[in-house]
Each structure stands twice: as structure tokens, then as C-alpha cells.
Amino acid sequence: MSSRPEPDEAAGSAHGTQAPGTRAHRRWLFDVGADIYALLTWQEPWRAHCRSMVDHFPGGTARILDLGIGPGVSGIAVLERLPRAQVVGLDFSSRMLRQAQRYTRRGPAPLALVQADATHLPFPDGSFDVVMAHSFLYLLTDACSAVAEARRVLRPGGRAVFLEPAGGGSASWVLKSLSVRFAISMALWRAASRHAGRFSEATLRELLEPHLVDVATLPTLGGLGLIGLGARAEARRHPSPPTVAAAGCLNQAPIGHGESGE
Numbered sequence: 001m002s003s004r005p006e007p008d009e010a011a012g013s014a015h016g017t018q019a020p021g022t023r024a025h026r027r028w029l030f031d032v033g034a035d036i037y038a039l040l041t042w043q044e045p046w047r048a049h050c051r052s053m054v055d056h057f058p059g060g061t062a063r064i065l066d067l068g069i070g071p072g073v074s075g076i077a078v079l080e081r082l083p084r085a086q087v088v089g090l091d092f093s094s095r096m097l098r099q100a101q102r103y104t105r106r107g108p109a110p111l112a113l114v115q116a117d118a119t120h121l122p123f124p125d126g127s128f129d130v131v132m133a134h135s136f137l138y139l140l141t142d143a144c145s146a147v148a149e150a151r152r153v154l155r156p157g158g159r160a161v162f163l164e165p166a167g168g169g170s171a172s173w174v175l176k177s178l179s180v181r182f183a184i185s186m187a188l189w190r191a192a193s194r195h196a197g198r199f200s201e202a203t204l205r206e207l208l209e210p211h212l213v214d215v216a217t218l219p220t221l222g223g224l225g226l227i228g229l230g231a232r233a234e235a236r237r238h239p240s241p242p243t244v245a246a247a248g249c250l251n252q253a254p255i256g257h258g259e260s261g262e
Contacts, residue, residue: 065128160231
């Protein structure tokens with residue numbers, strides 16, 4: 001454990017390899033935006049969409065890790081569907097986690113919060129039935145390592161469920177919500193993803209397939225988002241050696257710029 005970077009050292013892109021100035025800038029950006037982000041996402045349309053991610057969980061899910069939980073909205077939404085589950089929320093931003101602590105009091109069940117680096121998860125192998133993340137991978141410069149760690153902490157047969165911004169879709173879908181606050185939150189989400197990068201189905205699959213089996217992608221949010229699904233392979237008695245592609249993150253193509261739609 002002592003060889004792993006501390007949360008502040010790996011803040012920002014959660015990969016621990018950026019220059020100190022870049023890490024400090026990202027940490028500052030997320031800390032400053034924590035209050036605004038919390039305000040915009042604590043609303044029923046946003047929570048309802050977070051709750052819908054549970055539809056992709058395997059039966060009997062009891063232990064869930066929510067990566068990049070931010071102010072806690074996604075984890076609380078999951079507990080609204082699965083109040084007996086154990087949900088652990090992880091984020092690198094201390095201010096985001098303070099917001100999550102406040103919002104947890106409104107939730108139906110306790111929510112454990114951990115400040116840590118998504119590419120150096122402080123959990124043993126096979127700790128969770130589900131690893132989920134809402135609008136998280138597109139912000140990372142080393143998303144491949146984050147997916148590799150997600151696979152490690154999944155139990156054999158456990159599932160990863162990611163929701164990420166897509167390059168296609170139509171903003172007219174947002175207007176159907178009849179919520180000004182939801183429209184504003186989606187507009188800011190689109191602006192952030194336009195800058196950081198969006199996924200196509202191909203680039204999201206390319207990110208997940210070296211680490212997970214049964215990978216699938218599904219459009220959501222009127223095509224503005226993508227659900228990425230994958231599972232940790234069941235344990236084998238005599239596993240074959242991994243291929244070069246499956247062994248790590250070598251030669252991973254840049255992600256998030258497969259499409260350039262609004």
C-alpha cells in the first residue's frame with residue numbers, strides 16, 4: 001500500500017503520471033466546481049437515469065463500487081433501487097466527497113466514501129459484484145489503467161457498468177424532460193465532453209475489450225450517451241497465458257474522439 005500514490009498525488013486525471021502543475025489545476029477545477037455540480041445533479045431526472053444503471057447489474061448484486069462518485073448522486077440513486085446493497089463511492093476530490101457526505105443523509109441507506117486514485121484502488125482482488133461509473137472515464141488520460149483496476153476488484157463473473165458521453169444524439173431529447181435545471185446540467189455535460197473527448201461505440205469497446213469479456217455498448221440519453229458493459233471472466237482451473245493485447249494497456253489508441261457531434 002505504501003508504494004501507491006496518495007490521492008492528492010494522483011488527483012485530476014486519476015492516473016498519477018501528469019506533471020504536478022496539471023494535477024494541481026485539475027484538482028482545483030474539480031474542487032471549485034463541486035458545489036455547482038452537486039446542485040445541478042441533485043434532481044429527479046438525473047437520479048432516475050442513475051437508477052436505470054441498476055438494470056444492467058447481475059442478479060444478486062450486493063457489493064458495488066461507484067468510481068468518480070462526485071457529490072454522491074449516483075450512489076444514492078443506486079441505493080434507492082437496492083437499499084440492502086453495500087455501495088462504496090470513490091473520488092479523488094475531497095470537496096466532492098464532503099458534498100457526498102451531506103447528500104448521503106438524504107439517502108435511504110449508508111454510503112461508504114473513500115478518497116483514492118482510480119488506477120490504484122485500495123481494495124483486494126474480487127471485492128465487488130459491480131463496478132460502475134457515471135460520466136467518469138472520459139475525464140481520464142489513463143482510462144485504460146482505470147478499467148484494468150476495475151476488472152481486478154470485480155469478482156469472477158462480476159460486471160462493470162460505465163455511462164459515458166457519446167459523439168452522436170440530439171439535444172432535443174433533453175427538452176422532453178421539461179426541467180430547466182436538467183437541461184442546464186446536460187448542456188454543461190456536453191460542453192465538458194466536447195473539450196475532454198467523447199466516445200463512439202468503437203472507441204468504448206476498444207477501451208473495455210482488453211480487460212473484460214462479454215463487452216457491449218448501448219445508446220442512452222437519446223443517443224447523447226453510451227452504456228459500456230463488460231464482465232470479469234469466470235475463473236479457470238488452467239488459465240491460458242494472456243495475449244499482449246489483454247495483458248495491459250500497450251498501444252491503446254486515444255479515446256473519446258471517435259465522433260464529433262454536438
